[in-house]
Amino acid sequence: MQTAWGWLPAIYLFLGGLGAGSLLIAALFEFYGDRDRYDFFPIPLAGATVSGPLLILGVLLLIFELGAGRREPWRILYMFTHFSSVMTWGVWLLTFFIPIALIYGFLEVLDTFPAACQWLKGRRWLRWTAFLWNLPLRRTKRVFAGIGSALAVGVAIYTGILLSAVGPAIPLWSTPILPGVHLPLMPLLFLVSALSTADALTVDILTTLFAGGRFRYSRRTHLIHLALITAEALLISHLLLHAFGEGGAAAESARQIVLGQHAPVFWIFIILLAIIFPLVGHIYAAGLGWHMLASGLSSGISILLSGLFLRYLILISGVPAFL
Amino acid sequence: MLPRWSVIPLALALVGGIIGLGVLVEPLIQKVVAQPEPTPTPALLKYRAPQSWECLSCHISRDQLSQTVTDAAELERLWIDPAEIFSTHGRLGCMTCHGGTGDTQDVTLAHQGLIPNPADYREAAKVCLHCHNNVRTDIPEKHIHTPHERILTGMREGWEVCACSNCHGPVAHGAKPIASHEGLAAYCIDCHQARNVPPERLKCSGCHIIPHDITLDCEVCHRSTRTWSSVRLAVHPMELTGAHAELSCFECHQRPNFMGLQNACSACHQRPHDFGDDNCERCHTPEGFR
Numbered sequence: 098m099q100t101a102w103g104w105l106p107a108i109y110l111f112l113g114g115l116g117a118g119s120l121l122i123a124a125l126f127e128f129y130g131d132r133d134r135y136d137f138f139p140i141p142l143a144g145a146t147v148s149g150p151l152l153i154l155g156v157l158l159l160i161f162e163l164g165a166g167r168r169e170p171w172r173i174l175y176m177f178t179h180f181s182s183v184m185t186w187g188v189w190l191l192t193f194f195i196p197i198a199l200i201y202g203f204l205e206v207l208d209t210f211p212a213a214c215q216w217l218k219g220r221r222w223l224r225w226t227a228f229l230w231n232l233p234l235r236r237t238k239r240v241f242a243g244i245g246s247a248l249a250v251g252v253a254i255y256t257g258i259l260l261s262a263v264g265p266a267i268p269l270w271s272t273p274i275l276p277g278v279h280l281p282l283m284p285l286l287f288l289v290s291a292l293s294t295a296d297a298l299t300v301d302i303l304t305t306l307f308a309g310g311r312f313r314y315s316r317r318t319h320l321i322h323l324a325l326i327t328a329e330a331l332l333i334s335h336l337l338l339h340a341f342g343e344g345g346a347a348a349e350s351a352r353q354i355v356l357g358q359h360a361p362v363f364w365i366f367i368i369l370l371a372i373i374f375p376l377v378g379h380i381y382a383a384g385l386g387w388h389m390l391a392s393g394l395s396s397g398i399s400i401l402l403s404g405l406f407l408r409y410l411i412l413i414s415g416v417p418a419f420l
Numbered sequence: 421m422l423p424r425w426s427v428i429p430l431a432l433a434l435v436g437g438i439i440g441l442g443v444l445v446e447p448l449i450q451k452v453v454a455q456p457e458p459t460p461t462p463a464l465l466k467y468r469a470p471q472s473w474e475c476l477s478c479h480i481s482r483d484q485l486s487q488t489v490t491d492a493a494e495l496e497r498l499w500i501d502p503a504e505i506f507s508t509h510g511r512l513g514c515m516t517c518h519g520g521t522g523d524t525q526d527v528t529l530a531h532q533g534l535i536p537n538p539a540d541y542r543e544a545a546k547v548c549l550h551c552h553n554n555v556r557t558d559i560p561e562k563h564i565h566t567p568h569e570r571i572l573t574g575m576r577e578g579w580e581v582c583a584c585s586n587c588h589g590p591v592a593h594g595a596k597p598i599a600s601h602e603g604l605a606a607y608c609i610d611c612h613q614a615r616n617v618p619p620e621r622l623k624c625s626g627c628h629i630i631p632h633d634i635t636l637d638c639e640v641c642h643r644s645t646r647t648w649s650s651v652r653l654a655v656h657p658m659e660l661t662g663a664h665a666e667l668s669c670f671e672c673h674q675r676p677n678f679m680g681l682q683n684a685c686s687a688c689h690q691r692p693h694d695f696g697d698d699n700c701e702r703c704h705t706p707e708g709f710r
Contacts (some may be wrong), residue, residue: 108439137424143431361453405442
């Protein structure tokens with residue numbers, strides 16, 4: 098079993114996925130969810146504002162985890178120039194994504210809280226930014242939401258690409274999307290999980306808490322979330338079945354997950370909390386049209402927890418191939 | 421009703437809480453559930469390439485080396501081809517495997533704690549086995565059978581076994597004896613003969629998994645290790661010419677030991693006369709059928 102990656106990478110992969118997914122969900126409502134119909138809409142507000150901070154926290158943990166990042170931080174700069182490495186792609190994605198996410202979050206705050214906007218406009222030390230205040234806020238916000246979405250897909254996929262790049266050494270991580278197709282499954286699984294966890298945070302929990310779970314497209318939103326949970330279940334099944342079929346180190350990883358040392362985590366936090374319980378909760382919510390407080394909070398928290406455990410489980414059960 | 425602004429801190433606090441809960445709950449679950457005996461894992465090999473530059477500054481320069489080494493043969497042995505440092509193992513840096521003291525130009529100090537052959541059975545458990553602790557004994561896709569399991573156990577237990585480099589050579593320095601039979605012979609066969617290793621271990625099947633379902637020794641049919649696919653047709657009791665030469669062995673012979681023929685002549689040839697039976701060989705030979 099690989100012992101180099103444990104909780105810390107699992108946490109920053111989770112934060113990366115959740116941050117990217119949150120921005121995607123916020124942007125989705127910005128473009129299609131009638132954001133303009135409401136003065137206060139918790140989904141885009143939470144999605145846009147938490148995205149940047151979560152990514153920053155994830156990057157700090159990543160730098161902390163890299164031995165060189167702690168001892169000789171300037172060596173991080175080398176990561177910008179090694180273009181054949183997926184790490185470099187990720188570094189560039191994050192370099193562009195974080196500022197865009199922060200600006201988008203800031204614009205969303207200004208849009209939701211006009212008083213804050215007025216307060217800032219009145220500050221003398223911000224006079225030099227006067228030309229910015231003349232820009233149309235919502236249109237500018239949409240530009241950042243659009244650019245941010247494209248980068249967010251990249252960041253969410255990247256967390257999976259990072260693992261599959263190590264794949265030849267740890268066969269479970271390089272499981273193909275379909276037998277015979279040389280595209281790894283991890284990026285898709287992590288993208289689906291990123292969207293599902295972000296949906297859980299912004300829609301299931303925060304909208305239930307702050308808006309009683311009711312908004313114009315809530316039923317459709319729950320159906321989409323239902324599809325995401327189903328897709329995640331299918332992708333996890335494919336991951337494990339393929340690993341068992343492949344034999345060797347991949348099968349050993351799958352055995353560890355389903356029957357071995359990590360089986361309790363898998364059955365409780367993935368099967369029960371990520372699939373069965375949220376499926377029931379979302380079928381109920383889709384039928385009703387909105388989440389009740391209990392169903393929204395419980396399914397939201399269970400999906401968030403399972404998103405974290407999914408990454409942890411995949412990392413911790415990586416069995417190295419024979420070298 | 422919660423104030424609107426609290427959406428943002430609440431979202432961040434929720435994420436923090438979820439992470440904290442996950443980190444706390446997982447060890448508790450692992451404690452409650454009976455754990456199998458953990459597989460022993462070696463400590464990590466310390467990556468010391470950044471400290472190895474001073475080693476290279478001397479060892480890739482014959483001029484520098486000649487200041488401390490006078491014997492030409494010894495100088496050549498200690499010289500490192502700069503191209504080798506970009507190999508997979510070369511990139512790990514000298515000190516990662518060879519130890520010694522880094523970041524110094526003092527020759528004596530630099531060589532303190534040096535491990536001349538890190539692949540030796542006395543050292544390999546601390547060096548090679550960090551990454552290669554899980555090597556296979558049978559490699560069927562390459563038809564190779566190796567004594568890896570016994571050697572790795574020996575290294576862990578401190579038995580006198582051969583060094584990794586006996587077959588694999590000094591992997592960070594370009595040599596690849598395993599790539600050819602000639603290279604292997606120099607390292608393995610001579611040593612095995614000297615140590616009276618049982619004769620069957622010196623045959624092809626001592627290292628190779630036979631890819632066919634047959635029990636004959638490889639060398640009965642195969643001519644050489646270079647052109648292994650050409651078989652020793654001279655051992656065939658009848659000359660294989662014409663259509664016979666184009667057949668694969670098992671279109672006529674039976675597995676696993678070639679005893680008997682599964683196809684009689686009459687399976688392909690028509691009997692042009694009424695007398696006799698289907699056993700053509702009673703009267704005919706392939707050389708002079710008529």
